[in-house]
Amino acid sequence: MVHFSTIALALASVLPQLTQGAGLHTSAVAKGKLYFGSATDNPELTDAPYLTQLSNTDDFGQITPGNSQKWDAIEPSQNTFSYTNGDVVADLAAKNGQKLRCHTLVWHSQLPSWVSSGSWTNATLIAAMKNHITNVVTHYKGKCYAWDVVNEALNEDGTYRDSVFYKYIGEAYLPIAFATAAAADPDAKLYYNDYNIESAGSKSSGAQRIVKLVKQYGAKIDGVGLQAHFIVGSTPSQSAQTTNLAAFTVLGVDVAYTELDIRMTLPSTTALLTQQSTDYKNTVAACMANTKCVGITIWDYTDKYSWVPSTFSGQGDACPWDKNLVKKPAYAGILAALGGTSSTTTTLVTSTTTAGSGGTTSVPLYGQCGGSGWTGGTTCASGTCKHINDWYSQCL
Numbered sequence: 473m474v475h476f477s478t479i480a481l482a483l484a485s486v487l488p489q490l491t492q493g494a495g496l497h498t499s500a501v502a503k504g505k506l507y508f509g510s511a512t513d514n515p516e517l518t519d520a521p522y523l524t525q526l527s528n529t530d531d532f533g534q535i536t537p538g539n540s541q542k543w544d545a546i547e548p549s550q551n552t553f554s555y556t557n558g559d560v561v562a563d564l565a566a567k568n569g570q571k572l573r574c575h576t577l578v579w580h581s582q583l584p585s586w587v588s589s590g591s592w593t594n595a596t597l598i599a600a601m602k603n604h605i606t607n608v609v610t611h612y613k614g615k616c617y618a619w620d621v622v623n624e625a626l627n628e629d630g631t632y633r634d635s636v637f638y639k640y641i642g643e644a645y646l647p648i649a650f651a652t653a654a655a656a657d658p659d660a661k662l663y664y665n666d667y668n669i670e671s672a673g674s675k676s677s678g679a680q681r682i683v684k685l686v687k688q689y690g691a692k693i694d695g696v697g698l699q700a701h702f703i704v705g706s707t708p709s710q711s712a713q714t715t716n717l718a719a720f721t722v723l724g725v726d727v728a729y730t731e732l733d734i735r736m737t738l739p740s741t742t743a744l745l746t747q748q749s750t751d752y753k754n755t756v757a758a759c760m761a762n763t764k765c766v767g768i769t770i771w772d773y774t775d776k777y778s779w780v781p782s783t784f785s786g787q788g789d790a791c792p793w794d795k796n797l798v799k800k801p802a803y804a805g806i807l808a809a810l811g812g813t814s815s816t817t818t819t820l821v822t823s824t825t826t827a828g829s830g831g832t833t834s835v836p837l838y839g840q841c842g843g844s845g846w847t848g849g850t851t852c853a854s855g856t857c858k859h860i861n862d863w864y865s866q867c868l
């Protein structure tokens with residue numbers, strides 16, 4: 473049996489160039505988009521390797537706080553505001569020179585009980601909602617490229633979700649929320665954000681109705697955020713997504729993919745990872761095809777911190793980086809749709825390396841393993857370097 477480390481050292485001089493090409497954000501901007509970004513969350517920021525990659529502006533020109541600007545985090549009791557965690561993410565974006573997508577002001581979920589179970593009248597809930605929006609948007613004034621003003625107002629059939637806001641205020645809560653946010657920060661882009669609106673159907677039509685409603689009230693709405701929490705193999709086709717994006721932008725608003733991830737039933741397989749790459753590619757390509765699709769945000773970049781396993785039982789591996797912060801095939805799929813190229817895929821070098829539990833296989837060698845996964849280095853210090861597919865190898 474020949475160990476990879478030996479071969480890798482011997483091949484170091486003949487390997488293709490292993491330097492990275494332009495990353496995701498750089499490639500997106502080169503093609504006229506404003507950003508490629510990632511969600512993040514406060515507990516993860518103590519993980520130094522994670523933070524280093526999150527702060528790599530070649531890949532990420534934008535970040536979104538996954539939890540720390542939600543109502544329960546910021547106004548846990550009425551008129552008491554807690555900005556500490558939200559500020560950490562906002563400050564990180566500023567330090568890195570990344571855009572901040574702010575998330576979210578009015579949502580039925582992650583509400584403190586004083587809101588969700590409060591004893592309200594139409595007037596008192598409007599006042600509480602306006603007070604929340606005004607305080608939060610004023611605090612972050614000038615720091616948010618965009619705000620998700622209202623999140624997930626719709627049922628799957630396009631009717632309004634029976635949230636506390638709809639129950640006591642009716643559909644007017646939407647334009648009231650947008651008008652209040654606009655008054656507090658006239659320069660922030662104001663978005664309606666939802667899931668399952670990424671292809672034509674009742675819910676997408678409902679979101680288009682919301683755009684018209686807000687405009688009819690004379691309030692400002694700048695964009696629609698399509699969350700895009702997808703499933704491998706069931707992701708809408710590129711053309712279905714392209715058609716759907718146009719149905720929004722014809723209304724005079726921008727669009728953005730705001731929470732893209734593509735989950736699978738575990739365990740992952742090479743076939744699933746390959747399909748996932750195609751699915752990511754199709755979604756990013758749909759955005760690229762619409763000049764009013766301003767950017768794409770993935771809902772965290774690594775499987776290590778994805779929300780998926782704790783939310784969808786038995787599912788996971790939804791992100792473009794794996795748990796070891798190693799790029800998966802999805803990364804190459806995204807990059808291809810952005811018009812970028814990965815220099816690691818250009819030259820085929822065939823080598824012999826140990827694979828899995830033993831045995832010797834001859835595989836195409838596009839990458840190398842390091843002590844904690846892909847590094848572009850020359851050794852697999854901690855285990856066996858396993859060829860995964862045409863894009864990368866792993867140290868197992």
Ligand SMILES: O[C@@H]1[C@@H](O)[C@H](O[C@@H]2CO[C@@H](O[C@@H]3CO[C@@H](O)[C@H](O)[C@H]3O)[C@H](O)[C@H]2O)OC[C@H]1O
Nearest residue numbers: 513538539575576623624665667699701731779
């Ligand atoms: O225990 C909670 C934990 O459940 C919570 O998880 C977060 C739930 O929201 C996730 O983001 C949403 C995902 O999809 C869309 O519906 C929304 O727009 C997003 O906000 C987030 O990623 C999870 O971390 O976190 C706080 C814990 O106290």
